[in-house]
Amino acid sequence: MHKQKDRILLGHGSGGKLTHSLISDLFVKYFSNTALNQQTDSAILDLEADNIAFTTDSFVVDPLFFPGGDIGKLAICGTINDIAVSGATPLFLSSSFIIEEGFPMEHLEKIVKSMSAEAKYARIQIVTGDTKVVNKGKCDKIFITTTGIGKLAKKHKDISSGLKIKIGDKLLINGSIGDHGMAVMSARNELNLKASIDSDCASLNHLIDIALQVSDKIRFMRDATRGGLGTVLAELAKNRNYGIMIEETSLIIKENVKSICELLGFDPLYVANEGKVLMVVGKEDADKVLNALKKHEKGKNSSIIGEIVDQYYGKSWITTSIGGKRIIDMLAGEQLPRIC
Amino acid sequence: MHKQKDRILLGHGSGGKLTHSLISDLFVKYFSNTALNQQTDSAILDLEADNIAFTTDSFVVDPLFFPGGDIGKLAICGTINDIAVSGATPLFLSSSFIIEEGFPMEHLEKIVKSMSAEAKYARIQIVTGDTKVVNKGKCDKIFITTTGIGKLAKKHKDISSGLKIKIGDKLLINGSIGDHGMAVMSARNELNLKASIDSDCASLNHLIDIALQVSDKIRFMRDATRGGLGTVLAELAKNRNYGIMIEETSLIIKENVKSICELLGFDPLYVANEGKVLMVVGKEDADKVLNALKKHEKGKNSSIIGEIVDQYYGKSWITTSIGGKRIIDMLAGEQLPRIC
Numbered sequence: 001m002h003k004q005k006d007r008i009l010l011g012h013g014s015g016g017k018l019t020h021s022l023i024s025d026l027f028v029k030y031f032s033n034t035a036l037n038q039q040t041d042s043a044i045l046d047l048e049a050d051n052i053a054f055t056t057d058s059f060v061v062d063p064l065f066f067p068g069g070d071i072g073k074l075a076i077c078g079t080i081n082d083i084a085v086s087g088a089t090p091l092f093l094s095s096s097f098i099i100e101e102g103f104p105m106e107h108l109e110k111i112v113k114s115m116s117a118e119a120k121y122a123r124i125q126i127v128t129g130d131t132k133v134v135n136k137g138k139c140d141k142i143f144i145t146t147t148g149i150g151k152l153a154k155k156h157k158d159i160s161s162g163l164k165i166k167i168g169d170k171l172l173i174n175g176s177i178g179d180h181g182m183a184v185m186s187a188r189n190e191l192n193l194k195a196s197i198d199s200d201c202a203s204l205n206h207l208i209d210i211a212l213q214v215s216d217k218i219r220f221m222r223d224a225t226r227g228g229l230g231t232v233l234a235e236l237a238k239n240r241n242y243g244i245m246i247e248e249t250s251l252i253i254k255e256n257v258k259s260i261c262e263l264l265g266f267d268p269l270y271v272a273n274e275g276k277v278l279m280v281v282g283k284e285d286a287d288k289v290l291n292a293l294k295k296h297e298k299g300k301n302s303s304i305i306g307e308i309v310d311q312y313y314g315k316s317w318i319t320t321s322i323g324g325k326r327i328i329d330m331l332a333g334e335q336l337p338r339i340c
Numbered sequence: 341m342h343k344q345k346d347r348i349l350l351g352h353g354s355g356g357k358l359t360h361s362l363i364s365d366l367f368v369k370y371f372s373n374t375a376l377n378q379q380t381d382s383a384i385l386d387l388e389a390d391n392i393a394f395t396t397d398s399f400v401v402d403p404l405f406f407p408g409g410d411i412g413k414l415a416i417c418g419t420i421n422d423i424a425v426s427g428a429t430p431l432f433l434s435s436s437f438i439i440e441e442g443f444p445m446e447h448l449e450k451i452v453k454s455m456s457a458e459a460k461y462a463r464i465q466i467v468t469g470d471t472k473v474v475n476k477g478k479c480d481k482i483f484i485t486t487t488g489i490g491k492l493a494k495k496h497k498d499i500s501s502g503l504k505i506k507i508g509d510k511l512l513i514n515g516s517i518g519d520h521g522m523a524v525m526s527a528r529n530e531l532n533l534k535a536s537i538d539s540d541c542a543s544l545n546h547l548i549d550i551a552l553q554v555s556d557k558i559r560f561m562r563d564a565t566r567g568g569l570g571t572v573l574a575e576l577a578k579n580r581n582y583g584i585m586i587e588e589t590s591l592i593i594k595e596n597v598k599s600i601c602e603l604l605g606f607d608p609l610y611v612a613n614e615g616k617v618l619m620v621v622g623k624e625d626a627d628k629v630l631n632a633l634k635k636h637e638k639g640k641n642s643s644i645i646g647e648i649v650d651q652y653y654g655k656s657w658i659t660t661s662i663g664g665k666r667i668i669d670m671l672a673g674e675q676l677p678r679i680c
Binding site: 017019040044052056140148 | 353355356360378380381382384385386387390391395396397398399400422423426428434435438468469471472473474479480485487488489490492500501563565566567670672676677678
């Protein structure tokens with residue numbers, strides 16, 4: 001009947017025959033696992049956990065494909081990282097698709113394959129999902145919402161709230177900043193760059209595991225996504241009895257990221273990352289954690305970027321390369337829409 | 341700075357100051373609970389469960405507000421019902437919003453209030469969430485994705501797969517069919533009806549609890565949403581060593597639902613419900629379950645609508661009021677887009 005077998009039709013979201021074939025031919029094919037394959041409305045999961053971490057994110061990135069990743073990989077990494085930084089082991093993800101009528105089936109398959117590959121790397125399962133199709137023009141190509149569950153040890157440490165942070169603690173990050181945001185911006189604007197910028201989009205759960213294994217003095221972790229490292233630092237100091245001091249010279253900003261930031265007028269400190277975690281570590285363990293991170297492929301360029309100080313209460317400051325000092329505030333408006 | 345404090349701006353999705361004020365002034369205000377109020381990227385939850393049910397759904401209903409509900413209520417009920425029909429107790433929900441720039445803040449607040457009220461009724465907590473804002477014209481007003489976690493007893497029965505169904509079992513439903521789909525259609529088309537049609541949109545977890553308490557012979561449950569009761573019946577029989585026989589005269593279809601179905605050319609059997617659960621119950625317990633359902637506000641009009649038969653293997657049949665018989669097949673295409 002339909003000549004457009006290569007396009008998403010409204011019927012793919014109807015709950016009828018086309019929905020079923022989409023589930024079997026695409027989602028079950030690539031995400032295959034016991035829970036998903038049951039094809040019941042709820043996945044039934046073996047968990048045996050006293051405490052869990054639970055997180056959700058919607059992804060609306062534009063363009064869908066960019067150097068270093070795509071919306072599918074991003075949707076997996078983003079949710080995994082939110083769980084991992086809480087100290088939990090990510091186990092199960094759900095994935096819900098809102099798709100514009102007419103979206104090429106080939107692109108959907110590419111996205112789903114990419115999700116599947118990233119799920120394998122991170123060792124998590126995509127166990128349940130949903131698909132809605134809206135009329136042409138009612139959404140922009142495809143949006144994906146992933147929700148994740150991670151398992152926490154019964155006696156887990158609080159590394160999310162920041163309440164455990166002490167004066168003298170060191171701040172570490174696992175590499176360069178601003179890569180993801182500028183990769184998306186350069187792809188969106190089809191900028192002609194000498195060297196293309198790759199997004200740092202990555203699942204960090206294995207890297208984070210290593211850090212938690214070598215030290216029991218990890219006091220805080222957060223992945224620096226929307227709003228960049230600057231926003232995380234501003235939030236982290238807010239209302240606290242400590243200040244944060246960052247050395248600009250210790251931050252790694254790739255040359256091409258720096259150029260495009262200058263060109264477009266962005267401060268790399270506020271540009272989104274998708275594979276960077278900020279860790280606050282007791283000073284006695286900082287070098288040990290740094291060395292462990294450096295041995296992992298996702299942490300090769302890790303560095304200590306600053307420390308928790310007994311002054312500037314409630315504020316984050318950065319010492320600039322020319323010797324000055326400026327405050328790191330939160331972003332007031334939208335810097336870059338649809339970066340994730 | 342902004343004159344448009346009453347509208348959603350791109351900055352509300354930036355992860356910066358505006359995002360934070362949206363979270364505090366709206367989400368934390370209405371959804372308030374210990375886990376959410378921490379405002380960490382992952383909610384940390386006390387669960388103590390061996391097994392859980394995990395489900396997700398995106399809601400793109402158009403219009404957002406309709407008699408008997410709105411997109412917010414629907415997003416809570418839909419996810420709760422998917423968990424409840426698996427036999428689990430729904431506990432925690434996440435909620436992710438994709439919002440079009442310029443969306444009225446007043447409408448968002450109305451939706452969030454409605455979610456909060458339904459969450460209270462169902463006794464679940466909304467513990468984590470996300471907000472993305474896309475440029476005007478890049479999505480249609482607002483989409484909501486809810487994901488839920490329910491707790492299952494260690495030795496829970498399988499009531500999702502249909503594998504426990506036996507010949508002779510009775511089929512029950514907790515009231516009239518087609519209400520939700522036709523409520524949305526009449527609201528969308530601004531039809532001038534004598535009596536308005538209310539959506540049946542409801543959280544069924546308390547009702548389902550009652551059924552599971554009075555009988556250990558509940559063999560299967562599913563909420564009949566997209567694709568309607570017809571799709572559930574067609575799926576339930578598919579590839580099985582039994583058939584299903586439904587009596588058309590036992591189905592309740594409200595007069596105004598019937599009229600609008602005739603007017604628009606829909607078969608009520610395939611029209612979406614959002615507060616209806618199909619149960620398959622051992623025949624010896626069917627009356628007991630029926631009576632228990634009838635005592636609950638969401639089950640007053642429950643009835644036995646058919647049985648599992650030792651013929652028509654793999655097929656569902658319906659005997660029509662004029663004595664004929666027709667097969668119930670799955671929907672081939674999209675009947676009603678954006679009904680949920």
